[in-house]
Every structure is written in structure tokens, then in C-alpha cells.
Amino acid sequence: MRPLLAALVAGLAVAASFAPAGGATNECRGIMACIRVPGPWVLVPAGSRVQYLLSCPGGRSIVGGLDVQATSRDVRVSFEGRLGSPVGPGVTTTRYALFRAVSTSKRPQAFQPLLGCVPTQGGGGRSTVSARVTPAGPSLEYRARIVIIGPGQVKFAKVSCRPDEKLVGSWHAIAFRVKQPPKLGTGSLVDVTRRSFGKRVVATASATDGLSIDVHAVVQVGAECAP
Numbered sequence: 001m002r003p004l005l006a007a008l009v010a011g012l013a014v015a016a017s018f019a020p021a022g023g024a025t026n027e028c029r030g031i032m033a034c035i036r037v038p039g040p041w042v043l044v045p046a047g048s049r050v051q052y053l054l055s056c057p058g059g060r061s062i063v064g065g066l067d068v069q070a071t072s073r074d075v076r077v078s079f080e081g082r083l084g085s086p087v088g089p090g091v092t093t094t095r096y097a098l099f100r101a102v103s104t105s106k107r108p109q110a111f112q113p114l115l116g117c118v119p120t121q122g123g124g125g126r127s128t129v130s131a132r133v134t135p136a137g138p139s140l141e142y143r144a145r146i147v148i149i150g151p152g153q154v155k156f157a158k159v160s161c162r163p164d165e166k167l168v169g170s171w172h173a174i175a176f177r178v179k180q181p182p183k184l185g186t187g188s189l190v191d192v193t194r195r196s197f198g199k200r201v202v203a204t205a206s207a208t209d210g211l212s213i214d215v216h217a218v219v220q221v222g223a224e225c226a227p
Contacts, residue, residue, distance in 0.1 A: 027067040027116035035061060039113035040175035040218060043187035044075055044103040052173045053144040053222055055096040056117035063093035065116030071181050074105035077113075082139045089118060098142050098222075108184040110176075137226065141165065144222040147205065149190060150213055154206045161199040161225035169224035170194060170201040177216035186215055194221060 028034035039054040056063060068077045080098040084091040099113040147155040161167045172194045176182045189211040194203045203221035211217060 025067045025069065025114050027065045027114040029065065029116075031064050031116055031118060033119055034064065035117040035119075037115040037117055039099075039115070040177040040216075041110045041112050041181050042099075042101065042173050042175040043184075044101050044105075044109045044111060045187070046106050046108050047103060049100070049102050050173050051098055051100045051171050051222070052113055052175065052220060053096055053098050053142050054113045054115055056115060059095065061117040061119050062089050062095050063097050063115055064089045064118035066097055066099075067114040067116075068099065068111050069114070070101075070109065070111040071184065072103070072105050072109045075101055075103050075109045075111050077101045077111055080142070083136070090120070096142065108187055110181050110184060110187075112181075140168065141225045141227060142222060143225060144220050146218050146220045149205050149207045149211075149217050149219055151207055151211045152209045154204065155219065157203045157205065157219055157221040159201050159221050159223045161223055163199075165199065165225040165227055167196060167199045167201070167223055168226045170196055171220075171222045171224075172203045173220045173222075174205075175218050175220060177218060178214075182215045186211070186217075190217055190219065192219055199223075199225075 028036055037056060042050060042052045044050050066079055078100050081092045097115060101111050103109050143159050145157050145159040147157040149155045172192050174187050174190050189208045190205060192203055192205045201221055201223045203219060205219040
């Protein structure tokens with residue numbers, strides 16, 4: 001299914017100059033006007049799940065291709081696609097992509113999400129299929145905030161659904177804005193707790209003095225909002 005989706009959202013990219021030495025990335029392959037957006041290296045705890053929201057720059061581009069690099073093949077990554085026809089940019093994808101990672105490894109791992117964004121030219125409307133039963137409600141909206149955290153610091157990150165939306169879920173992730181994967185034990189130097197209050201999600205992140213400023217650690221907190 002993943003190769004089909006990749007082809008239908010305009011393919012994957014040629015080697016990017018920012019990519020680590022592991023090889024070429026494919027988020028822009030076959031796309032004439034493509035903006036490469038490399039995400040940070042996102043920590044995936046041993047035998048666990050994590051998700052991370054990565055957005056196209058500005059407000060006039062949408063996701064046309066995706067790729068991922070990982071520290072192990074035990075990390076399996078997918079993205080959240082929207083319902084609609086035909087499958088493609090502006091229908092299946094929007095200005096951001098929510099990556100979901102699952103690790104079967106007994107050790108912490110990491111993955112780097114990558115977007116190939118294409119400029120919008122208006123339109124991008126979505127169609128639905130008529131049916132005799134009640135159609136599903138609109139797709140969830142995902143909102144996220146990031147805070148930068150350094151050695152010995154405590155930071156707070158807050159994100160909210162809009163007044164006309166309902167909070168139905170949340171997440172947080174620890175990531176590192178570096179070109180090469182960080183030492184995987186680095187994630188244990190940052191601790192995050194997350195709570196929800198009404199339509200708001202609040203995360204408290206604390207880092208030990210052993211965290212290096214060179215790993216450029218960030219914490220993302222996200223909200224899943226139902227229109």
C-alpha cells in the first residue's frame with residue numbers, strides 16, 4: 001500500500017544535500033517544483049509508538065511526497081492520510097503530515113520525517129462519495145507546538161483546539177535538530193509529562209545537565225481536534 005500511496009501523491013525525491021550519509025531520500029522524486037523539508041530526528045522509545053507533525057513552509061504549499069530515514073529497520077513509519085477522491089495532493093494530503101512510528105526494537109531508535117512540498121495554485125477541493133448511510137465526519141485537524149530545551153532547563157508547551165472543535169487525543173515527542181542521528185541514549189536525558197484541560201494540551205519538559213546543547217533538543221506537543 002505504501003508504494004501505491006507514494007505514487008499517487010506524486011512520488012518521492014532525489015538525493016537531498018542535507019541528507020545523512022545513509023543514502024538518497026525520495027520525497028521529491030518526480031515532482032517538478034518541490035520544496036524539501038527535512039524534519040528533526042524523532043526519538044522512538046524501545047518497543048513503543050510515537051507521532052510527529054511536520055509542516056510545509058508558509059501557507060501556500062501542500063505535501064506532494066514523503067520519505068523517512070531511520071536508525072533501524074525495526075522502525076515502521078506511516079502517515080495519516082485523508083479520505084477523498086481522487087487520491088493526491090490537496091485531497092489525501094494537506095499543508096502538513098502526521099507521521100506515526102512504531103518500533104519493535106528492544107533499544108531506543110529514531111526516525112527523520114521528510115516532506116516534499118508543492119506550491120498551491122488554488123483549488124485543492126475534496127470530493128466525497130454519496131451513500132445511503134450517513135458519511136463519516138470530517139477528518140481530524142492536527143495542531144502542534146514546539147519548544148527548544150537545553151541542559152538543566154524546564155520548559156512548558158501548550159496547544160489548543162479551536163473553540164468550535166473538540167479535543168479527542170494528544171501526543172508529545174522528543175526530537176533533535178541535527179543532520180546525523182544523535183546518540184540514542186540522549187533521549188533519556190529529557191523527561192516529558194503531558195496533561196489535557198478542556199480543549200488544551202500542556203506538556204512539561206525537563207532536561208538533565210547532561211544534555212548537550214549540540215543535539216538541539218526540542219519537544220513537540222500536539223492536539224487531535226475534531227471539527
